[in-house]
Amino acid sequence: MKDDIWVREEIDSPCVKVCVVHPEARICVGCHRTLDEIAAWSRMTPEARREIMAELPGRAPLLRRRRGGRAARLDRPS
Secondary structure, three states: OOOHHHOOOOOOOOOOOOOOEOOOOOEEOOOOOEHHHHHHHHHOOHHHHHHHHHHHHHHHHHHOOOOOHHHHHHHOOO
C-alpha cells in the first residue's frame, strides 16, 4: 500500500548544514552560495537552481586561500 500522506516535492538544494559566510568571499563555506542566492532559493525555478548548482564547484577555490598559520609567518618580512 502506497502512503501518499508523506510524499512531498523537495526543493533541490546544495545545503550541507555548514552555514558560515566567508568574510572575504561573501559566500557560504558549506554550499558556496551567495547570501542573495540563499535568500531567494525557495522562490527560484528548478532551472534557475540547477544553473546555480552547476556553478558552485567553481566557487570552492575562493575559499581555499589561507590567511594565517605557518606559511603566513614564514612570508613575513623580518
